[in-house]
Amino acid sequence: MSVPTIKFYVREGLLPAGELTSPNQASYGETHVQRLRLIRALLDVGGLSVAGIRDVIVAIDDPERPVHKVLGTAASRIVPRYDREQDAGIEEARKSVAELIAARGWTAYPDNPAGEALATALAALEDVGHGGFAEVLDTYADAAERVARADLEYVAHHVAREELVESVVVGTVLGDAIFAAMRRLAHVDASHRAFGRAT
Protein backbone atom coordinates (compact mmCIF):
# COMPACT_ATOMS: atom_id res chain seq x y z
CA MET A 1 0.00 0.00 0.00
CA SER A 2 1.89 3.04 -1.21
CA VAL A 3 1.94 6.33 0.66
CA PRO A 4 0.57 8.39 -2.24
CA THR A 5 -2.36 6.02 -2.53
CA ILE A 6 -3.20 6.50 1.12
CA LYS A 7 -2.95 10.25 0.74
CA PHE A 8 -5.26 9.98 -2.23
CA TYR A 9 -7.82 8.09 -0.15
CA VAL A 10 -7.61 10.71 2.58
CA ARG A 11 -8.22 13.44 0.04
CA GLU A 12 -11.16 11.56 -1.42
CA GLY A 13 -12.70 11.25 2.01
CA LEU A 14 -12.40 7.47 2.25
CA LEU A 15 -9.98 7.61 5.13
CA PRO A 16 -9.84 10.04 8.07
CA ALA A 17 -6.61 12.06 8.26
CA GLY A 18 -4.07 10.88 10.80
CA GLU A 19 -3.59 12.86 14.00
CA LEU A 20 -0.91 15.46 13.50
CA THR A 21 1.89 15.10 16.04
CA SER A 22 3.95 17.76 14.32
CA PRO A 23 3.43 19.80 11.16
CA ASN A 24 4.73 16.98 9.02
CA GLN A 25 4.07 13.88 11.05
CA ALA A 26 0.75 12.23 11.50
CA SER A 27 0.08 9.08 13.41
CA TYR A 28 -2.23 6.41 12.16
CA GLY A 29 -3.80 3.79 14.36
CA GLU A 30 -5.40 0.40 14.06
CA THR A 31 -8.70 1.90 12.95
CA HIS A 32 -6.97 3.40 9.92
CA VAL A 33 -5.51 0.05 8.98
CA GLN A 34 -8.89 -1.57 9.42
CA ARG A 35 -10.52 1.05 7.28
CA LEU A 36 -7.88 0.59 4.60
CA ARG A 37 -8.61 -3.11 4.50
CA LEU A 38 -12.30 -2.37 4.14
CA ILE A 39 -11.56 -0.02 1.25
CA ARG A 40 -9.42 -2.59 -0.53
CA ALA A 41 -12.00 -5.31 -0.05
CA LEU A 42 -14.83 -3.18 -1.45
CA LEU A 43 -12.63 -1.94 -4.28
CA ASP A 44 -10.88 -5.15 -5.38
CA VAL A 45 -13.38 -7.85 -4.57
CA GLY A 46 -16.62 -5.89 -4.44
CA GLY A 47 -15.89 -3.82 -7.51
CA LEU A 48 -17.24 -0.57 -6.05
CA SER A 49 -15.95 2.75 -7.30
CA VAL A 50 -14.02 5.12 -5.07
CA ALA A 51 -16.94 7.54 -5.10
CA GLY A 52 -19.33 4.75 -4.17
CA ILE A 53 -17.11 3.67 -1.31
CA ARG A 54 -17.01 7.22 -0.03
CA ASP A 55 -20.78 7.38 0.11
CA VAL A 56 -20.99 4.05 1.88
CA ILE A 57 -18.34 5.04 4.40
CA VAL A 58 -19.95 8.37 5.12
CA ALA A 59 -23.20 6.54 5.76
CA ILE A 60 -21.51 3.98 7.98
CA ASP A 61 -19.81 6.67 10.03
CA ASP A 62 -22.89 8.78 10.59
CA PRO A 63 -24.37 7.64 13.90
CA GLU A 64 -27.42 9.85 13.43
CA ARG A 65 -28.58 7.99 10.40
CA PRO A 66 -31.14 5.27 11.09
CA VAL A 67 -29.86 1.81 10.24
CA HIS A 68 -32.29 1.08 7.47
CA LYS A 69 -31.34 4.32 5.71
CA VAL A 70 -27.67 3.41 5.81
CA LEU A 71 -28.48 0.08 4.28
CA GLY A 72 -30.48 1.86 1.63
CA THR A 73 -27.51 4.06 0.75
CA ALA A 74 -25.21 1.07 0.78
CA ALA A 75 -27.54 -0.87 -1.49
CA SER A 76 -27.81 1.96 -3.97
CA ARG A 77 -24.01 2.17 -4.24
CA ILE A 78 -23.45 -1.55 -4.24
CA VAL A 79 -25.91 -2.40 -6.94
CA PRO A 80 -24.44 -1.22 -10.20
CA ARG A 81 -26.60 1.35 -11.91
CA TYR A 82 -27.58 0.18 -15.34
CA ASP A 83 -29.37 2.76 -17.41
CA ARG A 84 -31.34 0.54 -19.70
CA GLU A 85 -34.37 2.77 -19.73
CA GLN A 86 -34.48 2.53 -23.50
CA ASP A 87 -34.66 -1.25 -23.39
CA ALA A 88 -37.94 -2.26 -24.99
CA GLY A 89 -38.56 -5.17 -22.67
CA ILE A 90 -37.82 -3.49 -19.38
CA GLU A 91 -41.44 -2.78 -18.55
CA GLU A 92 -42.38 -6.38 -19.06
CA ALA A 93 -39.44 -7.47 -16.96
CA ARG A 94 -40.57 -5.13 -14.17
CA LYS A 95 -43.91 -6.83 -14.22
CA SER A 96 -42.27 -10.24 -13.94
CA VAL A 97 -40.33 -9.00 -10.95
CA ALA A 98 -43.45 -7.70 -9.26
CA GLU A 99 -45.15 -11.04 -9.89
CA LEU A 100 -42.22 -12.96 -8.50
CA ILE A 101 -42.19 -10.85 -5.36
CA ALA A 102 -45.91 -11.34 -4.93
CA ALA A 103 -45.71 -15.08 -5.56
CA ARG A 104 -42.96 -15.40 -3.01
CA GLY A 105 -44.85 -13.36 -0.48
CA TRP A 106 -41.85 -11.13 -0.05
CA THR A 107 -42.21 -7.78 1.63
CA ALA A 108 -40.26 -5.58 -0.71
CA TYR A 109 -41.13 -2.88 -3.15
CA PRO A 110 -40.29 -3.92 -6.67
CA ASP A 111 -39.04 -0.47 -7.52
CA ASN A 112 -36.10 -0.54 -5.14
CA PRO A 113 -32.58 -0.83 -6.60
CA ALA A 114 -32.47 -4.60 -6.27
CA GLY A 115 -35.79 -5.00 -8.06
CA GLU A 116 -34.62 -2.69 -10.82
CA ALA A 117 -31.38 -4.64 -11.17
CA LEU A 118 -33.31 -7.88 -11.42
CA ALA A 119 -35.63 -6.44 -14.05
CA THR A 120 -32.64 -5.23 -16.04
CA ALA A 121 -31.00 -8.62 -15.94
CA LEU A 122 -34.20 -10.35 -16.99
CA ALA A 123 -34.71 -7.91 -19.83
CA ALA A 124 -31.16 -8.54 -21.02
CA LEU A 125 -31.78 -12.27 -20.87
CA GLU A 126 -34.85 -11.87 -23.04
CA ASP A 127 -33.02 -9.62 -25.50
CA VAL A 128 -30.29 -12.14 -25.94
CA GLY A 129 -32.81 -14.79 -26.80
CA HIS A 130 -32.49 -16.89 -23.70
CA GLY A 131 -35.75 -15.84 -22.14
CA GLY A 132 -36.56 -19.48 -21.48
CA PHE A 133 -33.96 -19.42 -18.77
CA ALA A 134 -36.54 -17.64 -16.63
CA GLU A 135 -37.92 -21.11 -16.07
CA VAL A 136 -35.37 -21.75 -13.35
CA LEU A 137 -36.08 -18.48 -11.58
CA ASP A 138 -37.94 -20.24 -8.83
CA THR A 139 -34.90 -22.30 -7.97
CA TYR A 140 -32.88 -19.10 -7.83
CA ALA A 141 -35.44 -17.49 -5.57
CA ASP A 142 -35.43 -20.51 -3.24
CA ALA A 143 -31.67 -20.42 -3.02
CA ALA A 144 -31.61 -16.66 -2.50
CA GLU A 145 -34.12 -17.00 0.30
CA ARG A 146 -32.06 -19.60 2.10
CA VAL A 147 -28.89 -17.61 1.77
CA ALA A 148 -30.55 -14.41 2.92
CA ARG A 149 -31.97 -16.16 5.97
CA ALA A 150 -28.55 -17.52 6.87
CA ASP A 151 -27.01 -14.06 6.39
CA LEU A 152 -29.52 -12.47 8.69
CA GLU A 153 -29.24 -15.14 11.30
CA TYR A 154 -25.50 -14.74 11.37
CA VAL A 155 -25.79 -10.99 11.71
CA ALA A 156 -28.43 -11.20 14.42
CA HIS A 157 -26.47 -13.63 16.56
CA HIS A 158 -22.87 -12.73 16.09
CA VAL A 159 -22.56 -9.07 15.36
CA ALA A 160 -22.55 -6.27 17.87
CA ARG A 161 -24.84 -3.36 17.17
CA GLU A 162 -22.10 -0.84 16.38
CA GLU A 163 -20.59 -3.18 13.81
CA LEU A 164 -23.93 -4.03 12.29
CA VAL A 165 -23.94 -1.68 9.37
CA GLU A 166 -20.41 -2.38 8.32
CA SER A 167 -20.88 -6.13 8.49
CA VAL A 168 -24.05 -5.98 6.45
CA VAL A 169 -22.23 -4.01 3.77
CA VAL A 170 -19.29 -6.38 3.82
CA GLY A 171 -21.54 -9.42 3.82
CA THR A 172 -23.58 -8.13 0.94
CA VAL A 173 -20.64 -7.25 -1.23
CA LEU A 174 -18.34 -10.15 -0.45
CA GLY A 175 -21.26 -12.55 -0.25
CA ASP A 176 -22.00 -11.88 -3.90
CA ALA A 177 -18.45 -12.73 -4.86
CA ILE A 178 -18.43 -15.83 -2.68
CA PHE A 179 -21.66 -17.16 -4.06
CA ALA A 180 -20.69 -16.48 -7.65
CA ALA A 181 -17.42 -18.36 -7.20
CA MET A 182 -19.18 -21.26 -5.52
CA ARG A 183 -21.75 -21.45 -8.27
CA ARG A 184 -18.97 -21.86 -10.77
CA LEU A 185 -17.30 -24.56 -8.74
CA ALA A 186 -20.65 -26.32 -8.53
CA HIS A 187 -21.08 -25.95 -12.28
CA VAL A 188 -17.81 -27.71 -12.85
CA ASP A 189 -18.88 -30.53 -10.58
CA ALA A 190 -22.36 -30.81 -12.02
CA SER A 191 -21.08 -30.80 -15.57
CA HIS A 192 -18.56 -33.47 -14.64
CA ARG A 193 -21.33 -35.62 -13.26
CA ALA A 194 -23.56 -35.02 -16.26
CA PHE A 195 -21.01 -35.29 -19.03
CA GLY A 196 -18.15 -37.04 -17.34
CA ARG A 197 -15.57 -34.42 -17.96
CA ALA A 198 -13.85 -32.01 -15.62
CA THR A 199 -13.28 -28.51 -16.87
Add this chain to the structure above:
Amino acid sequence: MSVPTIKFYVREGLLPAGELTSPNQASYGETHVQRLRLIRALLDVGGLSVAGIRDVIVAIDDPERPVHKVLGTAASRIVPRYDREQDAGIEEARKSVAELIAARGWTAYPDNPAGEALATALAALEDVGHGGFAEVLDTYADAAERVARADLEYVAHHVAREELVESVVVGTVLGDAIFAAMRRLAHVDASHRAFGRAT
Protein backbone atom coordinates in the same frame (compact mmCIF):
# COMPACT_ATOMS: atom_id res chain seq x y z
CA MET B 1 -26.72 2.19 -30.65
CA SER B 2 -24.67 4.67 -32.60
CA VAL B 3 -22.90 3.87 -35.84
CA PRO B 4 -19.41 4.79 -34.58
CA THR B 5 -19.87 2.45 -31.64
CA ILE B 6 -20.69 -0.41 -33.95
CA LYS B 7 -17.68 0.35 -36.09
CA PHE B 8 -15.61 0.40 -32.94
CA TYR B 9 -16.86 -3.08 -32.03
CA VAL B 10 -16.05 -4.32 -35.51
CA ARG B 11 -12.52 -2.97 -35.19
CA GLU B 12 -12.13 -4.58 -31.79
CA GLY B 13 -13.18 -7.92 -33.21
CA LEU B 14 -16.41 -8.20 -31.24
CA LEU B 15 -18.59 -8.04 -34.28
CA PRO B 16 -17.97 -9.46 -37.77
CA ALA B 17 -17.86 -6.82 -40.51
CA GLY B 18 -20.96 -6.47 -42.63
CA GLU B 19 -20.93 -7.87 -46.14
CA LEU B 20 -19.76 -5.21 -48.56
CA THR B 21 -22.24 -4.67 -51.34
CA SER B 22 -20.20 -1.81 -52.73
CA PRO B 23 -17.05 -0.04 -51.56
CA ASN B 24 -19.05 2.06 -49.14
CA GLN B 25 -22.11 -0.04 -48.39
CA ALA B 26 -22.23 -3.03 -46.11
CA SER B 27 -25.26 -5.03 -45.16
CA TYR B 28 -25.87 -6.33 -41.69
CA GLY B 29 -28.25 -9.15 -40.88
CA GLU B 30 -30.12 -10.57 -37.94
CA THR B 31 -27.01 -12.35 -36.65
CA HIS B 32 -25.29 -8.99 -36.29
CA VAL B 33 -28.17 -7.60 -34.28
CA GLN B 34 -28.17 -10.71 -32.11
CA ARG B 35 -24.47 -10.41 -31.54
CA LEU B 36 -24.84 -6.75 -30.62
CA ARG B 37 -27.40 -7.66 -28.00
CA LEU B 38 -25.04 -10.24 -26.59
CA ILE B 39 -22.27 -7.67 -26.42
CA ARG B 40 -24.45 -5.14 -24.62
CA ALA B 41 -25.68 -7.75 -22.15
CA LEU B 42 -22.16 -8.89 -21.27
CA LEU B 43 -20.94 -5.31 -21.10
CA ASP B 44 -23.76 -3.60 -19.19
CA VAL B 45 -25.12 -6.33 -17.00
CA GLY B 46 -22.23 -8.76 -16.84
CA GLY B 47 -19.59 -6.09 -16.38
CA LEU B 48 -17.08 -7.73 -18.73
CA SER B 49 -14.48 -5.62 -20.47
CA VAL B 50 -14.41 -5.23 -24.23
CA ALA B 51 -11.20 -7.26 -24.38
CA GLY B 52 -12.76 -10.01 -22.27
CA ILE B 53 -15.82 -10.09 -24.49
CA ARG B 54 -13.60 -10.44 -27.53
CA ASP B 55 -11.88 -13.47 -26.06
CA VAL B 56 -15.18 -15.06 -25.14
CA ILE B 57 -16.64 -14.40 -28.58
CA VAL B 58 -13.62 -15.76 -30.37
CA ALA B 59 -13.91 -18.90 -28.26
CA ILE B 60 -17.64 -19.19 -28.94
CA ASP B 61 -17.12 -18.82 -32.67
CA ASP B 62 -14.32 -21.37 -32.97
CA PRO B 63 -16.02 -24.67 -33.86
CA GLU B 64 -12.72 -26.54 -33.55
CA ARG B 65 -12.39 -25.80 -29.90
CA PRO B 66 -13.72 -28.53 -27.59
CA VAL B 67 -16.64 -27.33 -25.51
CA HIS B 68 -14.97 -27.63 -22.14
CA LYS B 69 -12.06 -25.50 -23.35
CA VAL B 70 -14.42 -22.76 -24.48
CA LEU B 71 -16.06 -22.79 -21.11
CA GLY B 72 -12.64 -22.59 -19.52
CA THR B 73 -11.82 -19.50 -21.58
CA ALA B 74 -15.18 -18.00 -20.79
CA ALA B 75 -14.73 -18.65 -17.09
CA SER B 76 -11.30 -17.06 -17.03
CA ARG B 77 -12.67 -13.88 -18.65
CA ILE B 78 -15.85 -13.80 -16.65
CA VAL B 79 -14.27 -14.17 -13.26
CA PRO B 80 -12.55 -10.92 -12.47
CA ARG B 81 -8.84 -11.34 -11.97
CA TYR B 82 -7.84 -10.14 -8.54
CA ASP B 83 -4.13 -10.03 -7.96
CA ARG B 84 -4.04 -10.41 -4.23
CA GLU B 85 -0.93 -12.55 -4.27
CA GLN B 86 0.57 -10.36 -1.58
CA ASP B 87 -2.36 -10.95 0.73
CA ALA B 88 -1.03 -12.67 3.83
CA GLY B 89 -4.05 -14.88 4.33
CA ILE B 90 -4.48 -16.10 0.78
CA GLU B 91 -2.69 -19.40 1.36
CA GLU B 92 -4.88 -20.22 4.31
CA ALA B 93 -7.95 -19.28 2.30
CA ARG B 94 -6.83 -21.61 -0.49
CA LYS B 95 -6.66 -24.41 2.01
CA SER B 96 -10.20 -23.64 3.19
CA VAL B 97 -11.38 -23.79 -0.38
CA ALA B 98 -9.71 -27.16 -0.94
CA GLU B 99 -11.30 -28.45 2.25
CA LEU B 100 -14.71 -27.19 1.23
CA ILE B 101 -14.44 -28.84 -2.15
CA ALA B 102 -13.37 -32.10 -0.53
CA ALA B 103 -16.13 -31.96 2.08
CA ARG B 104 -18.69 -31.36 -0.63
CA GLY B 105 -17.36 -34.20 -2.71
CA TRP B 106 -17.12 -31.85 -5.67
CA THR B 107 -15.05 -32.81 -8.64
CA ALA B 108 -13.16 -29.62 -9.28
CA TYR B 109 -9.59 -28.54 -8.94
CA PRO B 110 -9.25 -25.84 -6.32
CA ASP B 111 -6.70 -23.98 -8.42
CA ASN B 112 -9.10 -23.13 -11.22
CA PRO B 113 -10.23 -19.52 -11.60
CA ALA B 114 -13.39 -20.01 -9.56
CA GLY B 115 -11.47 -21.58 -6.69
CA GLU B 116 -8.99 -18.73 -6.77
CA ALA B 117 -11.77 -16.18 -6.76
CA LEU B 118 -13.37 -17.88 -3.79
CA ALA B 119 -10.08 -17.94 -1.90
CA THR B 120 -9.57 -14.26 -2.61
CA ALA B 121 -13.01 -13.38 -1.33
CA LEU B 122 -12.52 -15.45 1.80
CA ALA B 123 -9.14 -13.86 2.44
CA ALA B 124 -10.68 -10.41 2.07
CA LEU B 125 -13.41 -11.38 4.50
CA GLU B 126 -10.80 -12.44 7.04
CA ASP B 127 -8.78 -9.24 6.52
CA VAL B 128 -11.79 -7.10 7.14
CA GLY B 129 -12.38 -8.85 10.44
CA HIS B 130 -15.51 -10.71 9.49
CA GLY B 131 -13.90 -14.13 9.24
CA GLY B 132 -16.69 -15.56 11.35
CA PHE B 133 -18.96 -15.15 8.38
CA ALA B 134 -17.35 -18.29 7.02
CA GLU B 135 -19.75 -20.08 9.35
CA VAL B 136 -22.55 -19.77 6.82
CA LEU B 137 -20.43 -21.06 3.95
CA ASP B 138 -22.19 -24.37 4.00
CA THR B 139 -25.52 -22.72 3.38
CA TYR B 140 -23.96 -20.88 0.48
CA ALA B 141 -22.55 -24.11 -0.91
CA ASP B 142 -25.93 -25.83 -0.63
CA ALA B 143 -27.60 -23.01 -2.45
CA ALA B 144 -24.90 -22.89 -5.11
CA GLU B 145 -25.28 -26.61 -5.68
CA ARG B 146 -29.02 -26.33 -6.18
CA VAL B 147 -28.69 -23.45 -8.54
CA ALA B 148 -25.94 -25.11 -10.53
CA ARG B 149 -28.03 -28.27 -10.88
CA ALA B 150 -30.98 -26.26 -12.14
CA ASP B 151 -28.73 -24.41 -14.58
CA LEU B 152 -27.37 -27.61 -15.98
CA GLU B 153 -30.72 -29.27 -16.24
CA TYR B 154 -32.08 -26.34 -18.15
CA VAL B 155 -29.16 -26.37 -20.51
CA ALA B 156 -29.34 -30.12 -21.04
CA HIS B 157 -33.04 -30.12 -21.84
CA HIS B 158 -33.70 -26.89 -23.63
CA VAL B 159 -30.62 -25.86 -25.49
CA ALA B 160 -29.53 -27.08 -28.89
CA ARG B 161 -25.94 -28.17 -29.20
CA GLU B 162 -24.82 -25.28 -31.40
CA GLU B 163 -26.18 -22.76 -28.91
CA LEU B 164 -24.73 -24.55 -25.94
CA VAL B 165 -21.62 -22.53 -25.41
CA GLU B 166 -23.28 -19.17 -25.82
CA SER B 167 -26.08 -20.04 -23.47
CA VAL B 168 -23.69 -21.28 -20.81
CA VAL B 169 -21.79 -18.01 -21.02
CA VAL B 170 -24.97 -15.96 -20.89
CA GLY B 171 -26.38 -18.06 -18.08
CA THR B 172 -23.23 -17.77 -16.04
CA VAL B 173 -22.88 -14.04 -16.42
CA LEU B 174 -26.50 -13.00 -16.18
CA GLY B 175 -27.19 -15.69 -13.60
CA ASP B 176 -24.78 -13.98 -11.24
CA ALA B 177 -26.58 -10.69 -11.64
CA ILE B 178 -29.97 -12.31 -11.21
CA PHE B 179 -29.00 -14.16 -8.08
CA ALA B 180 -27.33 -11.15 -6.52
CA ALA B 181 -30.44 -9.04 -7.10
CA MET B 182 -32.67 -11.74 -5.68
CA ARG B 183 -30.49 -12.11 -2.63
CA ARG B 184 -30.96 -8.43 -1.92
CA LEU B 185 -34.69 -8.64 -2.36
CA ALA B 186 -34.69 -11.59 0.02
CA HIS B 187 -32.58 -9.59 2.47
CA VAL B 188 -35.16 -6.86 2.51
CA ASP B 189 -37.90 -9.38 3.17
CA ALA B 190 -35.96 -11.29 5.82
CA SER B 191 -34.97 -8.11 7.62
CA HIS B 192 -38.57 -6.96 7.54
CA ARG B 193 -39.63 -10.23 9.14
CA ALA B 194 -36.91 -10.08 11.72
CA PHE B 195 -37.04 -6.40 12.61
CA GLY B 196 -40.41 -5.39 11.31
CA ARG B 197 -39.26 -2.69 9.00
CA ALA B 198 -39.09 -2.52 5.24
CA THR B 199 -36.09 -0.89 3.67
Add this chain to the structure above:
DNA sequence: GATAGTGGCGAGTGCCACTATCTATACTTT
Protein backbone atom coordinates in the same frame (compact mmCIF):
# COMPACT_ATOMS: atom_id res chain seq x y z
C1' DG C 1 24.87 18.40 7.93
C1' DA C 2 23.54 15.20 4.40
C1' DT C 3 19.87 12.00 3.34
C1' DA C 4 15.45 10.50 3.43
C1' DG C 5 10.89 10.91 4.64
C1' DT C 6 6.26 13.69 5.49
C1' DG C 7 2.00 16.52 4.78
C1' DG C 8 -0.50 19.04 1.46
C1' DC C 9 -1.75 20.06 -3.06
C1' DG C 10 -2.25 20.59 -8.23
C1' DA C 11 -1.22 18.36 -12.22
C1' DG C 12 -0.19 14.33 -14.85
C1' DT C 13 -0.55 9.16 -16.30
C1' DG C 14 -2.42 5.11 -18.18
C1' DC C 15 -6.28 2.54 -19.24
C1' DC C 16 -10.74 2.10 -21.16
C1' DA C 17 -15.04 2.70 -23.76
C1' DC C 18 -16.26 5.24 -26.72
C1' DT C 19 -16.66 9.63 -30.12
C1' DA C 20 -15.13 13.18 -33.54
C1' DT C 21 -13.12 14.19 -37.62
C1' DC C 22 -11.29 13.24 -41.95
C1' DT C 23 -11.20 11.28 -46.79
C1' DA C 24 -13.13 8.92 -50.53
C1' DT C 25 -16.89 7.10 -52.47
C1' DA C 26 -21.93 6.30 -53.55
C1' DC C 27 -26.80 6.84 -53.11
C1' DT C 28 -30.75 10.38 -53.39
C1' DT C 29 -33.16 14.38 -54.17
C1' DT C 30 -34.21 18.33 -57.14
Add this chain to the structure above:
DNA sequence: AAAGTATAGATAGTGGCACTCGCCACTATC
Protein backbone atom coordinates in the same frame (compact mmCIF):
# COMPACT_ATOMS: atom_id res chain seq x y z
C1' DA D 1 -26.33 17.25 -63.62
C1' DA D 2 -25.63 19.51 -59.21
C1' DA D 3 -26.29 19.52 -54.40
C1' DG D 4 -27.06 17.25 -50.35
C1' DT D 5 -26.82 13.22 -47.51
C1' DA D 6 -24.91 8.89 -46.09
C1' DT D 7 -21.44 5.19 -45.67
C1' DA D 8 -16.87 2.67 -45.00
C1' DG D 9 -12.55 2.97 -43.13
C1' DA D 10 -8.97 5.00 -40.40
C1' DT D 11 -6.60 8.15 -37.09
C1' DA D 12 -6.87 10.96 -33.38
C1' DG D 13 -9.21 12.81 -29.47
C1' DT D 14 -12.53 12.79 -25.16
C1' DG D 15 -14.01 11.97 -20.55
C1' DG D 16 -13.97 9.20 -16.56
C1' DC D 17 -11.46 6.76 -13.20
C1' DA D 18 -7.85 5.13 -10.00
C1' DC D 19 -4.14 6.31 -8.98
C1' DT D 20 0.85 8.60 -9.29
C1' DC D 21 4.22 12.45 -9.77
C1' DG D 22 6.35 16.55 -8.67
C1' DC D 23 6.85 20.37 -5.92
C1' DC D 24 7.33 22.92 -1.52
C1' DA D 25 8.46 23.55 3.19
C1' DC D 26 9.57 21.13 6.82
C1' DT D 27 11.38 17.36 10.14
C1' DA D 28 13.45 12.91 11.68
C1' DT D 29 17.48 10.31 11.63
C1' DC D 30 22.02 8.75 10.74
